[in-house]
Amino acid sequence: MLIRIPLPPYFSFQECLWFLDRNFDDCMHKVSKQGVRKLLEIENEPVLIEISENEAGLKVEVLFGKGPEEPIVQFVEEWLDMSRNIEPFYELLKKDKELAYMTTDFYGLRMIAIPDLFEALCWSIIGQQINLTFAYKLKRRLTETYGKMLTYEGAEYYLFPKPEDLMRIAAEDLLPMQFSGKKAEYIIEIAGKFANGQVSKEILQNLSTQEAIAHLVKIRGIGEWTANYAMMKSLKRLECITYGDVGLYNALAQQKGFPKRPSKEELNIFFAGFKNWEAYTVFYLWRTLALKKQ
DNA sequence: AACCAGGTTATGC
DNA sequence: GCATAACATGGT
Structure with missing residues (x-):
């Protein structure tokens, strides 16, 4: 079975794929040149899918198992956060001198979810x-x-x-x-x-x-x-901030000159500029941690 | 060779 | 309430 999902604006499958394949050995999916394979459970039955991309958009191929198409599409859209218009987030990023570059360097990166x-x-x-x-x-x-x-x-x-x-x-x-x-x-x-x-x-x-x-x-x-x-x-509440997160602190120190251990107040002042997009901001800041490694 | 990792709990003052 | 140790081990 072959399913096509049109690409939303401000979406890059390659950026999402990069995240899924960043230097770690994640047992929950496999990334190859074509795309990514992942095992799902649909109506208690295993379903193996491969997500890739062509001119028409995203291509979801069911390699093993079968089941209704809807839950598969729903999973992919939720996993790659495809149903969201992230243009407002990019407008906020552009207002930040130090972070504006993310709108081009990380263009189309979506917050990859853990639906379960x-x-x-x-x-x-x-x-x-x-x-x-x-x-x-x-x-x-x-x-x-x-x-x-x-x-x-x-x-x-x-x-x-x-x-x-x-x-x-x-x-x-x-x-x-x-x-x-x-x-x-x-x-x-x-x-x-x-x-x-x-x-x-x-x-x-x-x-x-x-x-x-x-x-x-x-x-x-x-x-x-x-x-x-x-x-x-998992619930994709975008106003969440991972307080206490060392990775976040490191990224803020490098990108924004923050102290090594910023106070909650300092964090809240910064994130006030990204109202309702705090989680996306955290995710994009995590993304920067890989810049020097590669 | 210390010291820190995408923290949290248990314990002691 | 607030500071500190313990956790288990890989990376730098």
């Missing part, structure tokens, strides 16, 4: 306080052990583990994968809360951003940074 809230929370807990290379290794070990796998053309594609897959394991089971004892506990506890319905994307969707964050930070392992990260990457 459970995955987003687990991933942000895994990534706390450790370098991303190590974080991606931990995610891979967890996923390869507890996630569903599909083999296609000799390559393995994974779904992130479900809460039900993780709620009954013991923290000790994750220690050989080099999880810290605490991270193992947090992830298993959160799996239980998802499984019994205490936490879900639906619940948070019906709350204001501030209420949802308050709900999340009550959970062990989720602090202010994690709650904001999940709200931004």
Whole structure:
């Protein structure tokens, strides 16, 4: 099956692809010259898709499985944030002397989402306080052990583990994968809360951003940074700011001459210039962290 | 060879 | 309330 999705304005598939392929070994998708392959679950059945680009726009090919077209299109549009008009964000960027270059250098980059809230929370807990290379290794070990796998053309594609897959394991089971004892506990506890319905994307969707964050930070392992990260990457609440984020601070220091540890007030003053686009601003600032590496 | 990574909790004052 | 240690290991 072949699905075509027209490209929205201010969208660059290549920029999105760059993000998906930036120097890390992400087990949730595979990037090749043609595009990106990712395993989805549609109506409880595995569906492997390949997203590429041609003159007509985005081309989504279903390589394995079948299912209705709509949820596949919906996933792609949500994942690559295709349904958003980001022109207002670019207008704000242009007003910032130091950041205006992003509208051309990162033209069309979209905030790549993690639609599955459970995955987003687990991933942000895994990534706390450790370098991303190590974080991606931990995610891979967890996923390869507890996630569903599909083999296609000799390559393995994974779904992130479900809460039900993780709620009954013991923290000790994750220690050989080099999880810290605490991270193992947090992830298993959160799996239980998802499984019994205490936490879900639906619940948070019906709350204001501030209420949802308050709900999340009550959970062990989720602090202010994690709650904001999940709200931004999964629920796509664009007013979220990852306070306490070292990567954000480094980028602000390099790009804007900020202090190494800016206060919340300093951050709020800066982000006031990007009202309703705070999360996009954070995402574009993260993008700058790769500039010197390549 | 220290010191820092896309932080958070537990503990002590 | 606020400061500090512990976490587990890779990168620089």
